[in-house]
Amino acid sequence: MSTYEFRIDGHLNAHPGDMPGELRLEHHHDGTTTLTGPVADQAALHGMLERLRDAGTTLLSLRALPEPAVTPLQRIDWPVRTDRLTLRPGRPADADGVWQYRRLEPVARWLTELPADADAFRARFAAPARLATTLVVERDGQLIGDLMVRVENAWAQAEVADAARAVQAELGWVFDPAHQGQGFATEAVRELLRLCFAELGLRRVTALCFADNEPSWRLMERVGMRRESHNVADSLHRSGRWLDGLGYALLAEEWNRPI
Ligand SMILES: CC(C)(COP(=O)(O)OP(=O)(O)OC[C@H]1O[C@@H](n2cnc3c(N)ncnc32)[C@H](O)[C@@H]1OP(=O)(O)O)[C@@H](O)C(=O)NCCC(=O)NCCS
Structure with missing residues:
Protein backbone atom coordinates (compact mmCIF):
# COMPACT_ATOMS: atom_id res chain seq x y z
CA MET A 1 0.00 0.00 0.00
CA SER A 2 1.44 3.39 -1.04
CA THR A 3 0.01 6.87 -1.03
CA TYR A 4 -0.25 8.48 -4.47
CA GLU A 5 -1.09 11.98 -5.63
CA PHE A 6 -2.72 12.35 -9.06
CA ARG A 7 -2.80 15.95 -10.35
CA ILE A 8 -5.20 16.54 -13.20
CA ASP A 9 -6.06 19.54 -15.33
CA GLY A 10 -9.34 21.28 -14.51
CA HIS A 11 -11.69 20.98 -11.57
CA LEU A 12 -12.89 17.40 -11.55
CA ASN A 13 -16.54 17.35 -10.59
CA ALA A 14 -16.76 14.20 -8.58
CA HIS A 15 -17.95 13.78 -5.07
CA PRO A 16 -15.25 12.44 -2.77
CA GLY A 17 -17.51 9.47 -2.00
CA ASP A 18 -17.36 8.55 -5.69
CA MET A 19 -13.61 8.20 -5.56
CA PRO A 20 -12.27 4.69 -5.41
CA GLY A 21 -10.89 3.65 -2.05
CA GLU A 22 -10.15 6.56 0.25
CA LEU A 23 -8.88 9.03 -2.34
CA ARG A 24 -9.24 12.64 -1.30
CA LEU A 25 -10.23 15.21 -3.91
CA GLU A 26 -9.00 18.80 -3.68
CA HIS A 27 -9.61 21.67 -6.10
CA HIS A 28 -6.74 24.16 -6.34
CA HIS A 29 -6.66 27.86 -7.18
CA ASP A 30 -4.53 27.17 -10.27
CA GLY A 31 -7.40 25.26 -11.87
CA THR A 32 -6.03 21.79 -11.15
CA THR A 33 -7.42 18.98 -9.01
CA THR A 34 -5.45 16.54 -6.90
CA LEU A 35 -6.60 13.11 -5.83
CA THR A 36 -4.56 11.77 -2.94
CA GLY A 37 -4.78 8.51 -1.07
CA PRO A 38 -3.70 4.92 -0.64
CA VAL A 39 -3.43 2.68 -3.69
CA ALA A 40 -3.13 -1.03 -2.91
CA ASP A 41 -0.85 -2.22 -5.72
CA GLN A 42 0.19 -1.75 -9.35
CA ALA A 43 -3.08 -3.26 -10.63
CA ALA A 44 -5.09 -0.75 -8.57
CA LEU A 45 -2.85 2.06 -9.84
CA HIS A 46 -3.46 1.06 -13.47
CA GLY A 47 -7.20 0.77 -12.76
CA MET A 48 -7.21 4.29 -11.32
CA LEU A 49 -5.34 5.68 -14.34
CA GLU A 50 -7.82 4.00 -16.67
CA ARG A 51 -10.77 5.51 -14.78
CA LEU A 52 -9.25 8.97 -15.03
CA ARG A 53 -8.61 8.49 -18.75
CA ASP A 54 -12.15 7.18 -19.31
CA ALA A 55 -13.47 10.26 -17.49
CA GLY A 56 -11.73 12.37 -20.16
CA THR A 57 -9.25 14.00 -17.74
CA THR A 58 -5.71 15.09 -18.52
CA LEU A 59 -3.19 13.76 -16.00
CA LEU A 60 -0.55 16.42 -15.27
CA SER A 61 1.52 14.48 -12.75
CA LEU A 62 1.55 11.33 -10.66
CA ARG A 63 3.78 10.79 -7.66
CA ALA A 64 4.13 8.40 -4.77
CA LEU A 65 4.18 10.38 -1.52
CA PRO A 66 6.62 9.47 1.22
CA GLU A 67 4.78 7.77 4.09
CA PRO A 68 4.96 9.90 7.24
CA ALA A 69 6.69 8.06 10.06
CA VAL A 70 3.85 9.05 12.37
CA THR A 71 0.43 10.42 11.52
C1 LIG B 1 -23.94 18.42 15.16
C2 LIG B 1 -24.18 17.72 16.49
C3 LIG B 1 -22.91 16.99 16.95
C4 LIG B 1 -24.57 18.79 17.53
O1 LIG B 1 -25.00 18.13 18.71
P1 LIG B 1 -25.67 18.94 19.92
O2 LIG B 1 -26.21 17.95 20.84
O3 LIG B 1 -26.58 20.00 19.36
O4 LIG B 1 -24.43 19.71 20.55
P2 LIG B 1 -23.96 19.70 22.07
O5 LIG B 1 -23.67 18.31 22.51
O6 LIG B 1 -22.86 20.68 22.17
O7 LIG B 1 -25.23 20.20 22.85
C5 LIG B 1 -25.69 21.51 22.70
C6 LIG B 1 -27.07 21.64 23.29
O8 LIG B 1 -27.01 21.17 24.63
C7 LIG B 1 -27.33 22.25 25.52
N1 LIG B 1 -26.42 22.11 26.67
C8 LIG B 1 -26.76 21.51 27.81
N2 LIG B 1 -25.68 21.49 28.62
C9 LIG B 1 -24.68 22.11 27.98
C10 LIG B 1 -23.33 22.38 28.32
N3 LIG B 1 -22.81 22.01 29.48
N4 LIG B 1 -22.55 22.99 27.39
C11 LIG B 1 -23.05 23.37 26.20
N5 LIG B 1 -24.33 23.12 25.83
C12 LIG B 1 -25.13 22.50 26.72
C13 LIG B 1 -27.15 23.51 24.73
O9 LIG B 1 -27.96 24.55 25.19
C14 LIG B 1 -27.58 23.04 23.36
O10 LIG B 1 -28.99 22.96 23.31
P3 LIG B 1 -29.85 23.66 22.17
O11 LIG B 1 -29.47 22.96 20.88
O12 LIG B 1 -31.24 23.41 22.58
O13 LIG B 1 -29.43 25.08 22.16
C15 LIG B 1 -25.35 16.70 16.39
O14 LIG B 1 -26.51 17.39 16.01
C16 LIG B 1 -25.11 15.57 15.39
O15 LIG B 1 -24.35 14.65 15.65
N6 LIG B 1 -25.81 15.65 14.24
C17 LIG B 1 -25.79 14.55 13.25
C18 LIG B 1 -24.47 14.45 12.53
C19 LIG B 1 -24.06 15.76 11.90
O16 LIG B 1 -24.88 16.51 11.39
N7 LIG B 1 -22.75 16.01 11.91
C20 LIG B 1 -22.20 17.21 11.31
C21 LIG B 1 -22.13 17.09 9.85
S1 LIG B 1 -21.53 18.61 9.14
Missing part, protein backbone atom coordinates in the same frame (compact mmCIF):
# COMPACT_ATOMS: atom_id res chain seq x y z
CA PRO A 72 -0.43 13.78 13.16
CA LEU A 73 -2.78 12.23 15.73
CA GLN A 74 -0.09 9.77 16.82
CA ARG A 75 1.87 12.73 18.19
CA ILE A 76 -0.70 13.20 20.97
CA ASP A 77 -0.58 11.36 24.27
CA TRP A 78 -3.87 9.43 24.35
CA PRO A 79 -6.38 9.12 25.88
CA VAL A 80 -7.26 12.76 26.47
CA ARG A 81 -9.81 13.53 29.16
CA THR A 82 -12.16 16.46 29.68
CA ASP A 83 -14.55 17.04 32.59
CA ARG A 84 -17.04 14.41 31.37
CA LEU A 85 -15.46 12.75 28.33
CA THR A 86 -12.57 10.69 27.05
CA LEU A 87 -11.18 11.17 23.54
CA ARG A 88 -9.00 8.56 21.85
CA PRO A 89 -8.13 7.42 18.31
CA GLY A 90 -10.69 5.18 16.63
CA ARG A 91 -9.97 1.45 16.26
CA PRO A 92 -11.50 -1.11 13.85
CA ALA A 93 -13.41 -2.60 16.82
CA ASP A 94 -15.28 0.72 17.27
CA ALA A 95 -17.03 0.32 13.91
CA ASP A 96 -20.15 -1.41 15.23
CA GLY A 97 -20.68 1.13 18.01
CA VAL A 98 -20.32 4.03 15.58
CA TRP A 99 -22.62 2.36 13.03
CA GLN A 100 -25.38 2.11 15.68
CA TYR A 101 -25.94 5.88 15.54
CA ARG A 102 -24.55 6.80 12.11
CA ARG A 103 -27.15 4.59 10.41
CA LEU A 104 -30.05 6.48 12.09
CA GLU A 105 -31.90 8.74 9.67
CA PRO A 106 -31.62 12.03 11.65
CA VAL A 107 -27.84 11.48 11.73
CA ALA A 108 -27.27 9.94 8.28
CA ARG A 109 -29.30 12.74 6.68
CA TRP A 110 -26.31 15.08 7.03
CA LEU A 111 -23.43 12.71 6.35
CA THR A 112 -21.47 12.27 3.15
CA GLU A 113 -22.41 8.66 2.70
CA LEU A 114 -24.70 6.03 4.13
CA PRO A 115 -23.12 2.60 3.63
CA ALA A 116 -25.57 -0.17 2.71
CA ASP A 117 -25.06 -2.25 5.85
CA ALA A 118 -22.84 -2.89 8.86
CA ASP A 119 -20.32 -4.90 6.81
CA ALA A 120 -19.88 -2.10 4.28
CA PHE A 121 -19.51 0.39 7.13
CA ARG A 122 -16.94 -1.78 8.94
CA ALA A 123 -14.80 -1.95 5.81
CA ARG A 124 -14.89 1.82 5.27
CA PHE A 125 -14.37 2.66 8.95
CA ALA A 126 -11.34 0.36 9.23
CA ALA A 127 -9.54 1.77 6.18
CA PRO A 128 -6.16 3.03 7.46
CA ALA A 129 -6.59 6.47 5.91
CA ARG A 130 -9.91 6.92 7.70
CA LEU A 131 -8.79 5.56 11.07
CA ALA A 132 -5.81 7.92 10.94
CA THR A 133 -8.22 10.87 11.02
CA THR A 134 -10.85 9.45 13.40
CA LEU A 135 -11.27 9.99 17.14
CA VAL A 136 -14.01 8.50 19.24
CA VAL A 137 -15.64 10.13 22.25
CA GLU A 138 -16.55 8.05 25.30
CA ARG A 139 -18.60 8.87 28.37
CA ASP A 140 -18.24 6.47 31.30
CA GLY A 141 -16.75 3.92 28.88
CA GLN A 142 -19.63 4.19 26.40
CA LEU A 143 -18.96 5.37 22.85
CA ILE A 144 -21.20 8.42 22.24
CA GLY A 145 -19.68 10.14 19.22
CA ASP A 146 -16.86 10.41 16.74
CA LEU A 147 -14.72 13.25 15.47
CA MET A 148 -12.71 13.78 12.30
CA VAL A 149 -9.39 15.63 12.24
CA ARG A 150 -8.01 15.68 8.72
CA VAL A 151 -4.66 17.48 8.75
CA GLU A 152 -3.97 18.91 5.32
CA ASN A 153 -1.84 21.30 3.33
CA ALA A 154 -2.90 24.90 2.87
CA TRP A 155 -3.00 26.23 -0.67
CA ALA A 156 0.32 27.89 -1.47
CA GLN A 157 2.28 29.11 -4.43
CA ALA A 158 4.81 26.59 -5.65
CA GLU A 159 7.90 28.36 -4.25
CA VAL A 160 6.56 28.29 -0.68
CA ALA A 161 4.52 25.06 -0.81
CA ASP A 162 6.78 23.29 1.69
CA ALA A 163 5.91 25.86 4.36
CA ALA A 164 2.19 25.20 3.85
CA ARG A 165 2.26 21.44 4.40
CA ALA A 166 0.17 19.97 7.22
CA VAL A 167 -0.60 23.37 8.75
CA GLN A 168 -4.38 23.13 8.93
CA ALA A 169 -7.13 20.61 9.58
CA GLU A 170 -10.69 20.01 8.52
CA LEU A 171 -12.83 18.96 11.48
CA GLY A 172 -16.03 16.93 11.65
CA TRP A 173 -18.35 15.53 14.35
CA VAL A 174 -21.15 13.01 14.72
CA PHE A 175 -22.89 12.28 18.02
CA ASP A 176 -25.39 9.64 19.02
CA PRO A 177 -28.83 11.34 19.25
CA ALA A 178 -29.22 9.70 22.68
CA HIS A 179 -26.34 11.90 23.85
CA GLN A 180 -27.13 15.15 22.10
CA GLY A 181 -28.45 18.32 23.75
CA GLN A 182 -26.20 18.03 26.80
CA GLY A 183 -23.17 19.94 25.60
CA PHE A 184 -21.04 16.84 24.96
CA ALA A 185 -20.25 17.84 21.37
CA THR A 186 -19.30 21.34 22.53
CA GLU A 187 -17.04 19.90 25.24
CA ALA A 188 -15.38 17.47 22.81
CA VAL A 189 -14.87 20.04 20.03
CA ARG A 190 -13.46 22.64 22.44
CA GLU A 191 -10.90 20.04 23.45
CA LEU A 192 -10.30 19.20 19.80
CA LEU A 193 -9.45 22.85 19.11
CA ARG A 194 -6.96 22.79 21.97
CA LEU A 195 -5.37 19.64 20.56
CA CYS A 196 -5.18 21.16 17.06
CA PHE A 197 -3.69 24.47 18.14
CA ALA A 198 -1.79 23.79 21.36
CA GLU A 199 -0.55 20.24 20.72
CA LEU A 200 -0.36 19.88 16.93
CA GLY A 201 0.63 23.51 16.35
CA LEU A 202 -1.80 24.01 13.47
CA ARG A 203 -2.48 27.53 12.23
CA ARG A 204 -6.09 27.11 11.07
CA VAL A 205 -9.04 24.73 11.36
CA THR A 206 -12.07 24.55 9.08
CA ALA A 207 -15.44 22.81 9.02
CA LEU A 208 -18.21 22.47 6.45
CA CYS A 209 -21.90 21.69 6.72
CA PHE A 210 -25.19 22.02 4.91
CA ALA A 211 -26.82 25.36 5.81
CA ASP A 212 -29.91 23.41 6.87
CA ASN A 213 -27.86 21.54 9.47
CA GLU A 214 -28.42 24.13 12.15
CA PRO A 215 -27.19 22.01 15.11
CA SER A 216 -23.83 21.65 13.36
CA TRP A 217 -23.26 25.32 12.51
CA ARG A 218 -24.55 26.38 15.93
CA LEU A 219 -21.94 24.07 17.43
CA MET A 220 -19.27 25.76 15.28
CA GLU A 221 -20.39 29.17 16.54
CA ARG A 222 -20.52 27.99 20.19
CA VAL A 223 -16.86 26.99 20.01
CA GLY A 224 -15.91 30.32 18.42
CA MET A 225 -15.56 29.40 14.75
CA ARG A 226 -16.20 32.16 12.18
CA ARG A 227 -18.56 31.78 9.22
CA GLU A 228 -16.45 32.37 6.11
CA SER A 229 -18.63 31.20 3.27
CA HIS A 230 -22.23 30.62 2.35
CA ASN A 231 -22.44 28.81 -0.97
CA VAL A 232 -25.83 28.93 -2.60
CA ALA A 233 -27.34 25.64 -3.82
CA ASP A 234 -23.86 24.16 -4.37
CA SER A 235 -24.32 20.72 -2.77
CA LEU A 236 -26.56 17.93 -3.98
CA HIS A 237 -28.28 16.10 -1.14
CA ARG A 238 -29.31 12.46 -1.59
CA SER A 239 -32.92 13.69 -1.37
CA GLY A 240 -32.32 15.17 -4.83
CA ARG A 241 -32.37 18.77 -3.56
CA TRP A 242 -29.51 21.24 -4.13
CA LEU A 243 -28.71 22.70 -0.72
CA ASP A 244 -26.67 25.66 0.47
CA GLY A 245 -23.32 24.93 2.11
CA LEU A 246 -21.56 26.80 4.92
CA GLY A 247 -17.84 27.05 5.61
CA TYR A 248 -16.43 27.96 9.02
CA ALA A 249 -12.85 28.48 10.18
CA LEU A 250 -10.75 29.54 13.15
CA LEU A 251 -7.15 30.72 13.23
CA ALA A 252 -4.79 29.90 16.09
CA GLU A 253 -4.51 33.57 17.01
CA GLU A 254 -8.30 33.88 17.17
CA TRP A 255 -8.51 30.83 19.44
CA ASN A 256 -5.85 32.36 21.71
CA ARG A 257 -7.55 35.73 21.82
CA PRO A 258 -8.30 36.77 25.39
CA ILE A 259 -12.05 37.09 26.03
